[in-house]
Amino acid sequence: MRRQPWRMTFRYAAEGVIYALRTQINMRIHVAAALLVIIAGLILRISRLDWLFVCVAMALVTVAELINTAVEAAVDLISPDIHPLAKAAKDTAAGAVLLAAVFAVIIGIFVFYRPLLTLIRQLM
Numbered sequence: 001m002r003r004q005p006w007r008m009t010f011r012y013a014a015e016g017v018i019y020a021l022r023t024q025i026n027m028r029i030h031v032a033a034a035l036l037v038i039i040a041g042l043i044l045r046i047s048r049l050d051w052l053f054v055c056v057a058m059a060l061v062t063v064a065e066l067i068n069t070a071v072e073a074a075v076d077l078i079s080p081d082i083h084p085l086a087k088a089a090k091d092t093a094a095g096a097v098l099l100a101a102v103f104a105v106i107i108g109i110f111v112f113y114r115p116l117l118t119l120i121r122q123l124m
């Protein structure tokens with residue numbers, strides 16, 4: 001296959017992200033959650049190190065969801081009929097998203113627990 005110019009490579013990648021956003025409600029939920037986390041991080045003025053953890057968690061979840069979407073599309077194309085391997089592929093990809101989301105929640109608790117508690121105490 002002929003090598004694509006950089007511009008087209010970025011364009012196809014962006015189309016992939018847009019496809020996931022358009023077709024996967026979970027992807028939209030992850031992006032909305034990421035926006036809320038960014039707003040909370042700005043309000044609570046979390047440290048640079050905490051921003052690093054938060055960014056890694058957000059990237060992990062969205063990347064896992066993109067890969068899950070790709071696996072789903074490929075499996076539906078290759079195996080439209082019921083097959084145990086199709087189930088294994090989809091379930092494993094979904095498992096990756098679940099693990100990433102659990103990891104992100106743990107990071108969120110570590111990062112936001114103290115600043116949130118302090119804010120609540122100040123407000124009371």
Ligand SMILES: Nc1ncnc2c1ncn2[C@@H]1O[C@H](COP(=O)(O)OP(=O)(O)OP(=O)(O)O)[C@@H](O)[C@H]1O
Nearest residue numbers: 024026072079080081082083084086087090091094
């Ligand atoms: N071709 C198939 N053969 C066997 N099991 C399948 C097949 N397609 C789907 N499944 C099972 O049904 C579950 C749901 O599949 P589906 O294609 O609806 O994906 P989903 O995880 O619900 O994705 P979405 O994010 O689009 O809702 C899969 O996790 C898998 O266990």
